[in-house]
Amino acid sequence: MDKPFDLADQRxxxxxxxxxxxxxxxxxxxxxxxxxxxxAEVKAITDTLFELIYPGFFGRQDxxxxxxxxxxxxxxxxxxxxxxxxxxxxxxTRSDDNPEVLEGQTRRVVLEFLESLPRIRDLLAxxxxxxxxxxxxxxDTDEVIFSYPATRAITTYRLxxxxxxxxxxxxxxMMTEYAHSxxxxxxxxxxxxxxxxxxxxxxxxxxxxxxxxxxxxxLYQGVTLGAPSFxxxxxxxxxxxxxxxxxxxxDVIVYSNAxxxxxxxxxxxxxxxGGVFLTRSVPPGCRVSMKAPELKYRNRxxxxxxxxxxxxxx
Amino acid sequence: MDKPFDLADQRxxxxxxxxxxxxxxxxxxxxxxxxxxxxAEVKAITDTLFELIYPGFFGRQDxxxxxxxxxxxxxxxxxxxxxxxxxxxxxxTRSDDNPEVLEGQTRRVVLEFLESLPRIRDLLAxxxxxxxxxxxxxxDTDEVIFSYPATRAITTYRLxxxxxxxxxxxxxxMMTEYAHSxxxxxxxxxxxxxxxxxxxxxxxxxxxxxxxxxxxxxLYQGVTLGAPSFxxxxxxxxxxxxxxxxxxxxDVIVYSNAxxxxxxxxxxxxxxxGGVFLTRSVPPGCRVSMKAPELKYRNRxxxxxxxxxxxxxx
Amino acid sequence: MDKPFDLADQRxxxxxxxxxxxxxxxxxxxxxxxxxxxxAEVKAITDTLFELIYPGFFGRQDxxxxxxxxxxxxxxxxxxxxxxxxxxxxxxTRSDDNPEVLEGQTRRVVLEFLESLPRIRDLLAxxxxxxxxxxxxxxDTDEVIFSYPATRAITTYRLxxxxxxxxxxxxxxMMTEYAHSxxxxxxxxxxxxxxxxxxxxxxxxxxxxxxxxxxxxxLYQGVTLGAPSFxxxxxxxxxxxxxxxxxxxxDVIVYSNAxxxxxxxxxxxxxxxGGVFLTRSVPPGCRVSMKAPELKYRNRxxxxxxxxxxxxxx
Numbered sequence: 001m002d003k004p005f006d007l008a009d010q011r012x013x014x015x016x017x018x019x020x021x022x023x024x025x026x027x028x029x030x031x032x033x034x035x036x037x038x039x040a041e042v043k044a045i046t047d048t049l050f051e052l053i054y055p056g057f058f059g060r061q062d063x064x065x066x067x068x069x070x071x072x073x074x075x076x077x078x079x080x081x082x083x084x085x086x087x088x089x090x091x092x093t094r095s096d097d098n099p100e101v102l103e104g105q106t107r108r109v110v111l112e113f114l115e116s117l118p119r120i121r122d123l124l125a126x127x128x129x130x131x132x133x134x135x136x137x138x139x140d141t142d143e144v145i146f147s148y149p150a151t152r153a154i155t156t157y158r159l160x161x162x163x164x165x166x167x168x169x170x171x172x173x174m175m176t177e178y179a180h181s182x183x184x185x186x187x188x189x190x191x192x193x194x195x196x197x198x199x200x201x202x203x204x205x206x207x208x209x210x211x212x213x214x215x216x217x218x219l220y221q222g223v224t225l226g227a228p229s230f231x232x233x234x235x236x237x238x239x240x241x242x243x244x245x246x247x248x249x250x251d252v253i254v255y256s257n258a259x260x261x262x263x264x265x266x267x268x269x270x271x272x273x274g275g276v277f278l279t280r281s282v283p284p285g286c287r288v289s290m291k292a293p294e295l296k297y298r299n300r301x302x303x304x305x306x307x308x309x310x311x312x313x314x
Numbered sequence: 315m316d317k318p319f320d321l322a323d324q325r326x327x328x329x330x331x332x333x334x335x336x337x338x339x340x341x342x343x344x345x346x347x348x349x350x351x352x353x354a355e356v357k358a359i360t361d362t363l364f365e366l367i368y369p370g371f372f373g374r375q376d377x378x379x380x381x382x383x384x385x386x387x388x389x390x391x392x393x394x395x396x397x398x399x400x401x402x403x404x405x406x407t408r409s410d411d412n413p414e415v416l417e418g419q420t421r422r423v424v425l426e427f428l429e430s431l432p433r434i435r436d437l438l439a440x441x442x443x444x445x446x447x448x449x450x451x452x453x454d455t456d457e458v459i460f461s462y463p464a465t466r467a468i469t470t471y472r473l474x475x476x477x478x479x480x481x482x483x484x485x486x487x488m489m490t491e492y493a494h495s496x497x498x499x500x501x502x503x504x505x506x507x508x509x510x511x512x513x514x515x516x517x518x519x520x521x522x523x524x525x526x527x528x529x530x531x532x533l534y535q536g537v538t539l540g541a542p543s544f545x546x547x548x549x550x551x552x553x554x555x556x557x558x559x560x561x562x563x564x565d566v567i568v569y570s571n572a573x574x575x576x577x578x579x580x581x582x583x584x585x586x587x588g589g590v591f592l593t594r595s596v597p598p599g600c601r602v603s604m605k606a607p608e609l610k611y612r613n614r615x616x617x618x619x620x621x622x623x624x625x626x627x628x
Numbered sequence: 629m630d631k632p633f634d635l636a637d638q639r640x641x642x643x644x645x646x647x648x649x650x651x652x653x654x655x656x657x658x659x660x661x662x663x664x665x666x667x668a669e670v671k672a673i674t675d676t677l678f679e680l681i682y683p684g685f686f687g688r689q690d691x692x693x694x695x696x697x698x699x700x701x702x703x704x705x706x707x708x709x710x711x712x713x714x715x716x717x718x719x720x721t722r723s724d725d726n727p728e729v730l731e732g733q734t735r736r737v738v739l740e741f742l743e744s745l746p747r748i749r750d751l752l753a754x755x756x757x758x759x760x761x762x763x764x765x766x767x768d769t770d771e772v773i774f775s776y777p778a779t780r781a782i783t784t785y786r787l788x789x790x791x792x793x794x795x796x797x798x799x800x801x802m803m804t805e806y807a808h809s810x811x812x813x814x815x816x817x818x819x820x821x822x823x824x825x826x827x828x829x830x831x832x833x834x835x836x837x838x839x840x841x842x843x844x845x846x847l848y849q850g851v852t853l854g855a856p857s858f859x860x861x862x863x864x865x866x867x868x869x870x871x872x873x874x875x876x877x878x879d880v881i882v883y884s885n886a887x888x889x890x891x892x893x894x895x896x897x898x899x900x901x902g903g904v905f906l907t908r909s910v911p912p913g914c915r916v917s918m919k920a921p922e923l924k925y926r927n928r929x930x931x932x933x934x935x936x937x938x939x940x941x942x
């Protein structure tokens with residue numbers, strides 16, 4: 001069993017078959033000198049950004065406020081170089097501009113991105129506080145930061161959104177998909193989300209590209225802010241770049257597994273109940289719930305029990 | 315392109331901006347000598363516990379029943395030391411007691427935790443058997459152990475719950491969130507779950523902190539055992555530490571994507587159908603299903619087809 | 629705090645308790661010389677297969693079409709040996725045949741599997757194109773390949789299904805569970821899926837073992853193609869190996885969080901709306917949606933607002 005397997009004369013046949021297939025199916029290889037951004041590097045950059053955003057929670061713990069600047073200088077030197085290389089690849093893959101133009105563009109983007117970190121950190125401080133004040137199971141904000149999946153998803157989204165605003169291709173989505181993979185929370189980097197945002201539990205949440213969320217909103221697991229379907233469009237080409245996802249005004253709560261589809265507006269302070277399926281706008285302050293979900297109750301003998309009436313009100 | 319990016323005179327500006335922001339937003343850094351528990355270590359400890367719980371399935375495979383004690387001695391020596399260090403950090407972060415008191419407390423917790431492993435293993439043996447006997451797609455219990463996500467989620471929960479019972483802060487939730495990230499199954503370490511428990515598929519399952527689940531219960535993907543909403547509470551401070559999640563008595567089955575919310579009781583042997591949204595108690599033996607989900611059927615010309623009646627009975 | 633924790637005289641007690649428990653609960657250890665397949669190796673093999681399927685997107689980027697054969701020869705030599713070792717373990721764990729018979733069987737399986745890669749690649753090229761043409765948020769097929777979770781889930785499924793067809797035990801499910809863990813998309817390797825298949829967002833999707841999906845079908849997040857429940861079966865033994873999941877004919881779309889349960893047939897070109905719960909067959913071209921989900925709208929004073937009527941049509 002420990003002798004190595006030998007492909008022998010099958011090896012060349014297999015190699016030739018793969019090579020032929022690479023020629024036949026060009027769309028799914030990327031054998032070119034225009035290197036794509038590296039997935040491993042984008043993940044490593046995201047992890048390093050977490051260390052800068054939440055020092056002491058992620059990465060090195062032996063830090064002190066005195067002498068922090070030496071540590072930060074080293075981190076920023078290394079990080080800026082790595083971000084530069086990946087952003088350059090992103091621009092170059094999508095563009096035919098000459099490298100010098102792209103280098104200047106990349107340089108500006110890297111600086112603007114790093115300059116935005118304190119502003120992003122302000123937003124995240126409001127998100128973490130919202131996570132703590134809104135969840136009876138949270139014991140302190142520390143726990144929210146280092147063990148709530150929403151912290152990973154929202155932090156990654158805010159970083160990716162900054163790169164999205166700077167019109168970097170690929171990398172923002174790579175970052176949010178890294179978070180999606182680890183949390184089950186799928187926030188498109190193009191979405192716009194106000195301060196004090198939080199998501200409890202989170203698995204299954206989808207927030208689409210053109211969704212807009214005001215300040216102090218909260219979502220629960222399984223919530224979709226999605227686009228409606230277009231079964232009658234038979235043009236072949238799908239239309240891109242138009243507002244097709246919901247707008248949530250400030251202070252909106254959407255409970256678990258509710259779906260809101262289309263370019264509708266949920267007014268300030270509205271509450272959408274668990275399991276609600278909604279494709280129209282809702283005025284401010286409105287509370288929407290499923291109408292007495294009709295359930296059948298059968299006893300052990302299979303007989304319907306009419307004594308039960310189910311009602312639910314949020 | 316391969317010359318390193320140089321932040322030059324921007325570096326000090328960026329460093330200063332971050333330092334200022336750390337002073338402004340203190341809540342989301344943890345720059346202190348009271349180190350938080352290490353996420354990497356907690357994951358590694360969990361992985362080692364899997365090796366002790368399921369020897370031959372996880373970790374080393376070249377084991378024999380003869381001579382196992384030498385292997386176990388080495389594993390326990392290393393593991394107990396690592397658990398000790400993390401549990402100590404957990405207590406120390408949350409407490410102002412002096413280190414010697416915390417050391418004694420930690421020592422007792424580590425021993426009690428390790429002593430509980432055989433009891434936990436008994437429970438898990440009943441869970442694995444339940445997973446096999448309840449799933450037509452399972453070929454043997456081996457497959458259930460090493461490729462079913464519920465095995466990871468439930469095993470991690472049972473280990474974390476033992477630490478929760480010993481009142482260790484942080485670490486239990488860190489462990490279950492590690493499993494949540496890998497499985498999409500979110501079981502709070504505070505939940506109480508009887509023997510012979512299993513979850514099929516599992517993505518999207520949420521079991522809240524005060525949920526109680528009897529023996530031989532089974533859940534499917536997307537099931538929420540959650541807390542109801544409190545939209546009218548405008549006190550600002552959320553109430554913590556009260557029973558707000560369901561109780562499932564023995565032999566209850568909850569099918570996919572059903573939600574049960576609030577401190578309600580699902581009686582022994584009851585069955586909750588797929589997609590049911592329930593906020594009230596259900597007597598023993600009762601089978602609850604959605605009442606004939608009313609669907610619209612349109613043909614190619616968009617006309618409603620009234621010939622179809624949908625019904626479903628579990 | 630940095631002195632190591634010492635189990636002292638508790639060590640032997642703990643070791644003995646674990647050993648006793650291994651004897652008592654034999655089902656959940658696998659201490660035998662018939663080694664199970666290695667989870668780490670199966671993951672590494674899957675990753676290498678991604679590099680062969682999508683060269684330039686995954687793994688090494690410094691490839692050129694000229695001189696590719698040298699690279700491929702090395703990859704295939706290493707890969708075939710690793711696949712051989714794991715497939716052999718899979719067969720040996722499940723079978724009592726003598727090792728020489730199993731070696732011959734394994735050799736044939738490895739060659740047939742590697743020969744199938746170009747055919748699998750053809751299917752995947754159609755899947756990636758379907759992913760791009762069906763999603764307004766996709767900017768190009770490159771983005772679909774390296775940042776869409778469905779690419780990971782479907783590619784892994786197609787590779788695992790090839791091994792399933794060759795009747796390799798364990799390994800196909802280990803591969804799809806690796807993808808499930810990273811994407812939240814749970815496709816059983818036994819399912820049969822035609823060309824041009826895609827899943828958007830994807831978290832929570834479950835496709836059961838005996839599901840059959842035609843060409844050019846599309847699913848959204850949270851869709852279950854599952855088996856119905858059997859609460860009345862009290863035989864103790866569950867029935868395995870029968871068709872219990874849906875068949876989707878060509879060109880079927882199933883929107884987010886819909887559930888289709890049982891051995892029913894969704895006809896060619898049919899569309900199943902978001903949130904629909906379906907347990908019966910649907911004719912070709914039919915569009916099924918929830919009938920006007922009845923919602924309650926309450927204003928700030930808690931009064932029902934009857935002015936609102938909700939309707940939805942796909």
